[in-house]
Amino acid sequence: MSLSRAVEQPQADVPREFADALRPYLDDLAEEMIAEIRASIPEYSRQSGAYTRIVRHAVEEALAGFVNRVGDRGASRSRLLEVYRAVGGGEAAEGRPLDSLQSALRICARVAWRRLAEESERLNLSRQRMCDIGEAILVYLDEIAAAAADGYAEAQVRVAGELELRRRRLLDLLVADPPAALRAVTDLARSVRWTTPRTVACVALTARAPGDLPRPGLPPDVLVDLDRSDPCMVVPDPDGPGRQGLLDALAADWTVAIGPAVPLGEAGLSLRLARNALALVRRGVIDGRRVVRVPDHLATLMIFQDEALIQIMARTRLAPLLTLRPAQRDRLAETLLAWLQSGNATEVAARLHIHPQTVRYRLRQATELFADQLGNPGDRFELEVVLRARAAGLYAVRD
Structure with missing residues (x-):
């Protein structure tokens, strides 16, 4: 009344x-x-x-x-x-x-x-x-x-x-880089009755289409700000019961990338990695149709961390491919990468859906071209890195 x-x-x-x-x-x-x-x-x-x-x-x-x-x-x-x-x-x-x-x-x-x-x-x-x-x-x-x-x-x-303003301020403090003072975080967390967790994971989001989107129903311990220019969330204890499916409902309206679980003071790092993953989704490097979990893409993120360095490394490591025709380069690079990752011709054949004999033929050819690199563990590692970069579209061998 x-x-x-x-x-x-x-x-x-x-x-x-x-x-x-x-x-x-x-x-x-x-x-x-x-x-x-x-x-x-x-x-x-x-x-x-x-x-x-x-x-x-x-x-x-x-x-x-x-x-x-x-x-x-x-x-x-x-x-x-x-x-x-x-x-x-x-x-x-x-x-x-x-x-x-x-x-x-x-x-x-x-x-x-x-x-x-x-x-x-x-x-x-x-x-x-x-x-x-x-x-x-x-x-x-x-x-x-x-x-x-x-x-x-x-x-x-x-x-x-x-x-709500205090919760958003708490989110800002948590993801600050460099990290905010722990006392400031705990004091603000207490004022909004937010229990400080052992670990957190940060989430970066971008709308799949322009316009107003429905507000997601999330547990009260999840800090969220979808109105900022770079929407993000902080998920406490991300490895706890029921947390894995927490973000799946968002994937219909948002492209979602969740960073690794980290201690509270490293929340900014988790968010930075989530944003990096989201950037690779926009470039088509990572499939963003489902929730992107950063721990599943650490190698890709590492490769794209310094693209200029990868370009320089690739020019040296992939130079032997210049002796082949373009179509041969693609087939040989694909087969060599699969072999470096598995070390087994039969498994490579199953992975690439080709006959094992075809794999063995290509591997003999690769051995001849890359003989000086395959015998050294450090060279093999760099070769695999640049082949991964090539597969991701970061580098193309050109005459």
């Missing part, structure tokens, strides 16, 4: 004398209400001085507001409603459910009605007058409850916005 729908003054049938008779008992009534609230609702049982003052202020304002409105038909409601808007906002900021406040107001109504029943004879109240006062109490509490609900809703929006 919003303030715009607040019930009009409900005290028309309550005698003004009732307010004068009630005023001397307000302090006792407030004490009784506060005691019952704290005894009945665990969220309000704290003993701290500041918190007790807040509860007392809310109860005393409610009682004073009711008596003033009965005693003075023209009394303004605005101050009381602002007080309860603030009370509702405070409840949201403390993280308590609105139900607790509503329960406290019901307790106030129950205590007020009980005291009214006890004092009805002394106050010479008829049954009709008691009904009028009881109804006025309930309607009045509905009105201040509506004010509190408005304040609660406004604060929830504000708190949610502040929380």
Whole structure:
């Protein structure tokens, strides 16, 4: 119920004398209400001085507001409603459910009605007058409850916005390169109730198509910012149960690359590798139709880390291919790479879908061309690296 729908003054049938008779008992009534609230609702049982003052202020304002409105038909409601808007906002900021406040107001109504029943004879109240006062109490509490609900809703929006800003700031600190101070990270993590994990993996994303995309449903411990120019996420404990499939649902709308699991202080490295992988997806080097997991592509990332160096190395290591026709170069390079990776002609034949005899013929040819490189482990390693680069399109042998 919003303030715009607040019930009009409900005290028309309550005698003004009732307010004068009630005023001397307000302090006792407030004490009784506060005691019952704290005894009945665990969220309000704290003993701290500041918190007790807040509860007392809310109860005393409610009682004073009711008596003033009965005693003075023209009394303004605005101050009381602002007080309860603030009370509702405070409840949201403390993280308590609105139900607790509503329960406290019901307790106030129950205590007020009980005291009214006890004092009805002394106050010479008829049954009709008691009904009028009881109804006025309930309607009045509905009105201040509506004010509190408005304040609660406004604060929830504000708190949610502040929380989201802090979570994005935490993400920024985690992926900073060089790393941010650990104390700054842990302090901010505590403020957003984010438990610092043992390891994290960072995710780089790019939209598959322009336009607004649906917001993914992710666990609250996953930090995400999809509105930045380079969208990214931080996934805690990425090797934990259920984490492997966490990003699969994103692949329909996003190209997704997840970096390796690293200690918290190396999150920036994980994100950098994920972004490098994403760049290779855009170049067609890595297949991005499914989630790209960086640990599956470390060799490719290493090869593309310094492309100029690979180009220089390839000119030397692949020079023997210049003696062959272009079609022969492709076949021989493909076969030699497969053999360097497996060391078995039969396996190479199965991998390339050719006859083992064809493999052996090509390998004899490769041995003749690369004899001076195949006998040295270091040369073999460099040869495999440049053949991988060639297969990835990074280098082409030209006459």
